[in-house]
Amino acid sequence: MARQYFGTDGIRGRVNQKPMTAETALRLAIATARTFAPDGTGTVVIGRDTRRSGEMIEAALIAGLTSMGLTPQLAGIVPTPAIAMTTRVSGARFGLMVSASHNKYEDNGIKLFSPEGLKFDDTTEEALEAAMATAFDGTFAAPALISTPQRMAGVGDDYVRSCLATVSSSNKIHGMKVVLDCAHGAGFEVAPEALLHCGADLRVIGAGPDGVNINAGHGSTDTAALKAAVLDARADIGLALDGDADRIIVVDETGTEIDGDQIMALIVRELHASGRLKGGGMVSTVMSNMGLDQYMQSLGLTLARTKVGDRYVGEHMRAHGFNFGGEPSGHIILSDVSTTGDGLLAGLHVLSILAESGQKMSELGRVFTPAPQELVNIRYAGANPMTSDRVKAALTEAETLMGARGRMVVRKSGTEPLIRVMAEALEEDLMKQGLQIVVEAVKAAS
Incomplete structure (x- = not known):
């Protein structure tokens, strides 16, 4: 089943466009609360980076968590590993980091951490995607149990x-x-x-x-x-x-x-x-x-x-x-x-x-x-070029050419609309030949 939200590192995309919207953050907070804290108690650590949209996404997460009775603990602007650490040592039900990592400010994202400070595996992300679809259904915290966020000093x-x-x-x-x-x-x-x-x-x-x-x-x-x-x-x-x-x-x-x-x-x-x-x-x-x-x-x-x-x-x-x-x-x-x-x-x-x-x-x-190695990033619009018969044939041709003396790695980025083509071989000429074959095919299909 194709994913709607999660990529290789949480959820990421251009702000105010799907999947990176305030609604997505709200759905995610509710779904994660129901999954990891079904009793409606406990704390959740939230951090963010410095991009303009961080407080908007944080506010949506806060709304979802407090509506479920969980108490957001706001760490402010801190590195992602600080959120992983703090989630683990504080006894939080889970942790959330609002960041798009190396992307420019127009993008944002949400990284999630388990109570042990670990990033979620594919199975957990797939379960959360399913839960997000019905996040606005079901029960919420009673009025007396709605929580309020707290500032977390010293993270x-x-x-x-x-x-x-x-x-x-x-x-x-x-x-x-x-x-x-x-x-x-x-x-x-x-x-x-x-x-x-x-x-x-x-x-x-x-x-x-x-x-x-x-x-x-x-x-x-x-x-x-x-x-x-x-x-x-x-x-x-x-x-x-x-x-x-x-x-x-x-x-x-x-x-x-x-x-x-x-x-x-x-x-x-x-x-x-x-x-x-x-x-x-x-x-x-x-x-x-x-x-x-x-x-x-x-x-x-x-x-x-x-x-x-x-x-x-x-x-x-x-x-x-x-x-x-x-x-x-x-x-x-x-x-x-x-x-x-x-x-x-x-x-x-x-x-x-x-x-x-x-x-x-x-x-x-x-x-x-x-070993000689080169990486080419190719931006695409529309359908994923990786599904093209021409690209598949080119990859087979390049791999046959290089044999055991080289390799090709061609993959779709999980955070941007890019196809990343990497060629590597023990001889530079062989590497470049394989790279050219695949890059031309991907560009033609993009």
Whole structure:
């Protein structure tokens, strides 16, 4: 059954257009309350990022929750991992984060967390979709049981303390020149606070949110400003968060962006060397480079792959005993501390490793030799091009061409109307041939 609301990371879309409307938020709040708190009691943690529409969506969630007798606890503007953590430690019935992550301000979304601080699985989301259809039917709280929202103080501070407690080398970070790009997003206060606590010589950019500038010219998906600032400040490293601070991108002292796979390799090597790695390897997605797989094998470790989405990574980690995983896009899960992708936590770990190494980030960040890989995003209107016979035939042709020496990953984005075409091969010419075959077919069908 086709989904109406949920994508790869909660519900997301252009504000005031389906599925991202106030009505959707209201239906979701009622349906989730009936599913997770049928007795009509308990609290629900709500956080948001800095985009203009956040308070509108939050208000609709509040209306739905209070109508069911649940008490919304409003955390304000905090990172997504802070909501996951707070939901887990506070005993809330569930948690809600109003954010569209790396998307621009015109979009918004809602991420959901279980009482354990975990993102919902597909089965739960499908059940919620069914419940949303009939959300306005059924019973609501009696007038005397309608609740009122409460402001929740100290969520950001508690989250920062949790992150800092995991960094053993925070004293060695003292004096390190760091440029931090907060994407004008949810981490604009807590992330600088954490790095200043470590004594970093810090320059902060992208920390002046105005409701419409989130992810605009800043953040993990647009690192040009960060690269320039690193060079201008002669910094040791640059870190870029996204709009809800659940991912991290690193720029070295030369102004060069370091691939997310390299960052994961760097962290997994350190965890393995210190005896803290569990599960005999790590988990990533189908988008990770073949070179990472070969590097893991050289360490005697395994690389397990999942569908795209950090929730799928997290699910596999929990099911198979891993404590580290992530995505090349910068979602990194250190599950001994956090249940979801956490940009600040991962960034602190990178800073700690850099401080201990005595090397430059440009040297440290080249852990393995990547196989040639290229990703092309193709925007479409109307029907999903993935259903086209021409696209299916092109994919078969490309896969036959590359054989065991390469691979194609073609998927529909779960958050935007995009087809993402990724080609990878041990030889660059072979990779480009396969990519061209599929990209031409997808563009023709878009």
